[in-house]
Amino acid sequence: MFDSIAPRYDLLNRLLSFRRDIAWRRRLANSVARHRCQRVLDLATGTGDVLLALAQNNAAHLAVGIDLAPEMLARAQQKLAKLKAPQTFSTIQADAQITSFQNNSFDAATIAFGIRNVQNVSQTLREIIRVLKPGGRLFVLEFSLPANPLLRAIYLAYFRYAVPAIGGWIARNRAAYAYLNQSVEAFPYGPKFCALLSAAGLIDVSFESLTFGVAAIYQGVKSCG
Numbered sequence: 017m018f019d020s021i022a023p024r025y026d027l028l029n030r031l032l033s034f035r036r037d038i039a040w041r042r043r044l045a046n047s048v049a050r051h052r053c054q055r056v057l058d059l060a061t062g063t064g065d066v067l068l069a070l071a072q073n074n075a076a077h078l079a080v081g082i083d084l085a086p087e088m089l090a091r092a093q094q095k096l097a098k099l100k101a102p103q104t105f106s107t108i109q110a111d112a113q114i115t116s117f118q119n120n121s122f123d124a125a126t127i128a129f130g131i132r133n134v135q136n137v138s139q140t141l142r143e144i145i146r147v148l149k150p151g152g153r154l155f156v157l158e159f160s161l162p163a164n165p166l167l168r169a170i171y172l173a174y175f176r177y178a179v180p181a182i183g184g185w186i187a188r189n190r191a192a193y194a195y196l197n198q199s200v201e202a203f204p205y206g207p208k209f210c211a212l213l214s215a216a217g218l219i220d221v222s223f224e225s226l227t228f229g230v231a232a233i234y235q236g237v238k239s240c241g
Protein backbone atom coordinates (compact mmCIF):
# COMPACT_ATOMS: atom_id res chain seq x y z
CA MET A 17 0.00 0.00 0.00
CA PHE A 18 2.75 2.48 0.94
CA ASP A 19 4.68 1.81 -2.28
CA SER A 20 1.60 2.70 -4.30
CA ILE A 21 1.07 6.06 -2.53
CA ALA A 22 4.80 6.91 -2.27
CA PRO A 23 4.82 9.49 -5.12
CA ARG A 24 2.10 11.57 -3.43
CA TYR A 25 2.81 10.65 0.22
CA ASP A 26 4.64 13.84 1.23
CA LEU A 27 2.29 16.15 -0.65
CA LEU A 28 -0.75 14.60 1.02
CA ASN A 29 0.86 14.73 4.46
CA ARG A 30 1.41 18.48 4.08
CA LEU A 31 -2.01 19.10 2.62
CA LEU A 32 -4.10 16.95 4.96
CA SER A 33 -2.33 18.11 8.13
CA PHE A 34 -2.11 21.78 7.02
CA ARG A 35 1.69 21.31 7.33
CA ARG A 36 1.44 20.47 11.03
CA ASP A 37 3.25 17.17 10.30
CA ILE A 38 6.47 19.13 9.70
CA ALA A 39 6.14 20.91 13.06
CA TRP A 40 5.36 17.60 14.84
CA ARG A 41 8.46 15.89 13.43
CA ARG A 42 10.56 18.96 14.30
CA ARG A 43 9.31 18.71 17.88
CA LEU A 44 10.19 15.01 17.90
CA ALA A 45 13.71 15.83 16.65
CA ASN A 46 14.07 18.57 19.30
CA SER A 47 13.13 16.07 22.00
CA VAL A 48 15.77 13.66 20.67
CA ALA A 49 18.34 16.51 20.56
CA ARG A 50 17.66 17.39 24.22
CA HIS A 51 18.89 13.92 25.19
CA ARG A 52 22.18 14.27 23.25
CA CYS A 53 21.66 11.06 21.30
CA GLN A 54 24.59 9.92 19.17
CA ARG A 55 23.08 6.93 17.37
CA VAL A 56 19.41 6.98 16.40
CA LEU A 57 17.28 4.30 14.72
CA ASP A 58 14.21 5.61 12.87
CA LEU A 59 11.76 2.76 12.32
CA ALA A 60 9.13 2.85 9.57
CA THR A 61 11.08 5.80 8.19
CA GLY A 62 9.00 5.96 4.98
CA THR A 63 10.10 8.91 2.85
CA GLY A 64 12.61 9.90 5.54
CA ASP A 65 11.02 13.01 7.02
CA VAL A 66 12.11 12.11 10.56
CA LEU A 67 15.69 11.57 9.34
CA LEU A 68 15.54 15.00 7.69
CA ALA A 69 14.24 16.59 10.88
CA LEU A 70 17.02 14.89 12.89
CA ALA A 71 19.65 16.17 10.43
CA GLN A 72 18.23 19.71 10.31
CA ASN A 73 18.13 19.90 14.12
CA ASN A 74 21.57 18.33 14.66
CA ALA A 75 19.80 15.78 16.80
CA ALA A 76 22.03 12.79 16.03
CA HIS A 77 25.54 12.03 14.90
CA LEU A 78 24.41 8.85 13.13
CA ALA A 79 20.90 7.90 12.06
CA VAL A 80 19.58 4.80 10.31
CA GLY A 81 16.10 4.73 8.81
CA ILE A 82 14.46 1.37 8.18
CA ASP A 83 11.30 0.57 6.24
CA LEU A 84 9.76 -2.30 4.30
CA ALA A 85 8.61 -0.25 1.28
CA PRO A 86 11.31 0.28 -1.38
CA GLU A 87 9.47 3.13 -3.13
CA MET A 88 9.21 5.05 0.15
CA LEU A 89 12.90 4.41 0.87
CA ALA A 90 13.93 5.58 -2.60
CA ARG A 91 12.35 8.95 -1.83
CA ALA A 92 14.05 9.07 1.56
CA GLN A 93 17.43 8.54 -0.14
CA GLN A 94 16.74 11.31 -2.68
CA LYS A 95 15.73 13.73 0.07
CA LEU A 96 18.79 12.97 2.22
CA ALA A 97 21.04 13.54 -0.82
CA LYS A 98 19.26 16.80 -1.69
CA LEU A 99 19.60 18.07 1.88
CA LYS A 100 23.30 17.06 1.89
CA ALA A 101 22.64 15.20 5.13
CA PRO A 102 25.73 13.77 6.86
CA GLN A 103 27.16 10.55 5.37
CA THR A 104 26.32 8.93 8.70
CA PHE A 105 22.60 9.16 7.80
CA SER A 106 21.42 6.12 5.85
CA THR A 107 18.43 3.93 5.07
CA ILE A 108 18.03 0.16 4.96
CA GLN A 109 15.13 -2.01 3.84
CA ALA A 110 14.23 -3.95 6.98
CA ASP A 111 11.31 -5.11 9.07
CA ALA A 112 10.86 -3.15 12.32
CA GLN A 113 9.59 -6.32 13.99
CA ILE A 114 12.85 -8.20 13.52
CA THR A 115 16.04 -6.37 12.61
CA SER A 116 19.64 -7.51 12.31
CA PHE A 117 21.03 -4.78 14.60
CA GLN A 118 23.04 -5.90 17.59
CA ASN A 119 21.68 -5.69 21.13
CA ASN A 120 22.15 -2.32 22.87
CA SER A 121 23.29 -0.46 19.75
CA PHE A 122 21.24 2.78 19.69
CA ASP A 123 20.90 5.72 22.09
CA ALA A 124 17.42 6.45 20.80
CA ALA A 125 14.75 5.04 18.54
CA THR A 126 12.07 7.08 16.77
CA ILE A 127 8.93 5.92 15.01
CA ALA A 128 6.53 8.42 13.45
CA PHE A 129 3.11 7.25 12.26
CA GLY A 130 4.61 3.78 12.02
CA ILE A 131 3.81 1.78 15.15
CA ARG A 132 0.11 1.72 14.16
CA ASN A 133 1.07 0.15 10.84
CA VAL A 134 3.21 -2.79 11.93
CA GLN A 135 1.54 -6.19 12.15
CA ASN A 136 2.72 -7.02 15.65
CA VAL A 137 3.03 -3.99 17.93
CA SER A 138 4.32 -5.89 21.00
CA GLN A 139 6.96 -7.70 18.96
CA THR A 140 8.09 -4.37 17.45
CA LEU A 141 8.35 -2.78 20.90
CA ARG A 142 10.38 -5.77 22.14
CA GLU A 143 12.69 -5.43 19.14
CA ILE A 144 13.13 -1.70 19.77
CA ILE A 145 13.98 -2.36 23.42
CA ARG A 146 16.47 -5.05 22.38
CA VAL A 147 18.43 -2.66 20.12
CA LEU A 148 18.28 0.32 22.51
CA LYS A 149 21.19 0.78 24.92
CA PRO A 150 20.28 0.62 28.62
CA GLY A 151 19.02 4.13 29.42
CA GLY A 152 18.20 4.61 25.71
CA ARG A 153 14.96 6.32 24.83
CA LEU A 154 12.07 5.54 22.48
CA PHE A 155 10.14 8.44 20.91
CA VAL A 156 6.83 7.65 19.21
CA LEU A 157 4.91 10.22 17.15
CA GLU A 158 1.41 9.02 16.41
CA PHE A 159 -2.08 10.30 15.71
CA SER A 160 -4.56 10.52 18.56
CA LEU A 161 -8.06 11.94 18.94
CA PRO A 162 -9.01 15.26 20.61
CA ALA A 163 -10.54 14.90 24.09
CA ASN A 164 -12.93 17.85 23.58
CA PRO A 165 -16.21 16.34 22.23
CA LEU A 166 -16.91 19.16 19.76
CA LEU A 167 -13.37 19.21 18.35
CA ARG A 168 -13.42 15.44 18.22
CA ALA A 169 -16.66 15.39 16.21
CA ILE A 170 -15.35 17.98 13.74
CA TYR A 171 -12.03 16.16 13.43
CA LEU A 172 -13.68 12.76 12.91
CA ALA A 173 -15.93 14.18 10.19
CA TYR A 174 -12.84 15.56 8.44
CA PHE A 175 -10.91 12.33 8.97
CA ARG A 176 -13.71 9.98 7.88
CA TYR A 177 -15.02 11.84 4.85
CA ALA A 178 -12.67 14.57 3.62
CA VAL A 179 -9.36 12.68 4.04
CA PRO A 180 -10.37 9.59 1.97
CA ALA A 181 -11.91 11.84 -0.70
CA ILE A 182 -8.81 14.05 -1.01
CA GLY A 183 -6.48 11.03 -0.77
CA GLY A 184 -8.48 9.21 -3.45
CA TRP A 185 -8.35 12.21 -5.72
CA ILE A 186 -4.65 13.08 -5.36
CA ALA A 187 -3.01 9.69 -4.67
CA ARG A 188 -5.57 7.72 -6.72
CA ASN A 189 -5.91 5.43 -3.70
CA ARG A 190 -9.01 6.13 -1.65
CA ALA A 191 -8.63 2.86 0.28
CA ALA A 192 -5.22 3.88 1.68
CA TYR A 193 -6.66 7.10 3.09
CA ALA A 194 -9.78 5.36 4.41
CA TYR A 195 -7.41 2.94 6.15
CA LEU A 196 -5.77 5.96 7.80
CA ASN A 197 -8.81 7.00 9.80
CA GLN A 198 -9.87 3.41 10.50
CA SER A 199 -6.45 2.48 11.86
CA VAL A 200 -6.20 5.67 13.96
CA GLU A 201 -9.64 5.15 15.47
CA ALA A 202 -8.81 1.53 16.33
CA PHE A 203 -5.35 2.22 17.80
CA PRO A 204 -4.79 2.99 21.52
CA TYR A 205 -3.68 6.54 22.30
CA GLY A 206 -2.87 8.67 25.35
CA PRO A 207 -2.73 6.74 28.66
CA LYS A 208 -3.72 3.48 26.90
CA PHE A 209 -0.72 3.63 24.59
CA CYS A 210 1.48 4.59 27.56
CA ALA A 211 0.24 1.41 29.29
CA LEU A 212 1.31 -0.58 26.25
CA LEU A 213 4.81 0.97 26.39
CA SER A 214 5.05 0.20 30.11
CA ALA A 215 3.83 -3.37 29.56
CA ALA A 216 6.59 -3.82 26.97
CA GLY A 217 9.11 -2.96 29.71
CA LEU A 218 9.85 0.74 29.19
CA ILE A 219 10.09 3.01 32.24
CA ASP A 220 9.50 6.76 32.77
CA VAL A 221 6.76 6.62 30.13
CA SER A 222 5.09 9.94 29.31
CA PHE A 223 3.28 11.71 26.48
CA GLU A 224 2.53 15.20 25.25
CA SER A 225 -0.49 16.09 23.13
CA LEU A 226 0.02 18.14 19.98
CA THR A 227 -2.40 20.42 18.08
CA PHE A 228 -5.58 19.99 20.19
CA GLY A 229 -4.82 16.30 20.66
CA VAL A 230 -4.79 15.18 17.03
CA ALA A 231 -1.26 13.81 17.52
CA ALA A 232 1.00 12.95 20.44
CA ILE A 233 4.65 12.29 21.21
CA TYR A 234 5.27 9.40 23.59
CA GLN A 235 8.56 8.68 25.33
CA GLY A 236 9.86 5.75 27.33
CA VAL A 237 13.25 4.66 28.60
CA LYS A 238 14.95 1.26 28.53
CA SER A 239 15.78 0.40 32.09
CA CYS A 240 19.44 0.00 33.06
CA GLY A 241 18.60 -2.91 35.35
Ligand SMILES: C[S@@+](CC[C@H](N)C(=O)[O-])C[C@H]1O[C@@H](n2cnc3c(N)ncnc32)[C@H](O)[C@@H]1O
Pocket residue numbers: 018059060061062063064065066082083084085088110111112113127128129130133134135
Ligand atom coordinates in the same frame (compact mmCIF):
# COMPACT_ATOMS: atom_id res chain seq x y z
C1 LIG B 1 2.55 6.32 7.57
S1 LIG B 1 4.13 5.84 7.03
C2 LIG B 1 5.19 6.78 8.11
C3 LIG B 1 6.44 7.23 7.42
C4 LIG B 1 7.31 8.22 8.17
N1 LIG B 1 7.77 7.72 9.44
C5 LIG B 1 6.66 9.55 8.35
O1 LIG B 1 6.79 10.15 9.43
O2 LIG B 1 6.03 10.05 7.41
C6 LIG B 1 4.25 4.22 7.69
C7 LIG B 1 5.46 3.45 7.19
O3 LIG B 1 5.57 2.24 7.95
C8 LIG B 1 6.18 1.29 7.11
N2 LIG B 1 6.03 -0.03 7.72
C9 LIG B 1 4.90 -0.73 7.97
N3 LIG B 1 5.20 -1.90 8.57
C10 LIG B 1 6.54 -1.93 8.72
C11 LIG B 1 7.45 -2.87 9.28
N4 LIG B 1 7.02 -4.02 9.80
N5 LIG B 1 8.77 -2.60 9.25
C12 LIG B 1 9.22 -1.43 8.71
N6 LIG B 1 8.41 -0.50 8.17
C13 LIG B 1 7.08 -0.75 8.17
C14 LIG B 1 5.47 1.48 5.78
O4 LIG B 1 6.18 0.91 4.71
C15 LIG B 1 5.39 3.01 5.72
O5 LIG B 1 6.47 3.56 5.00
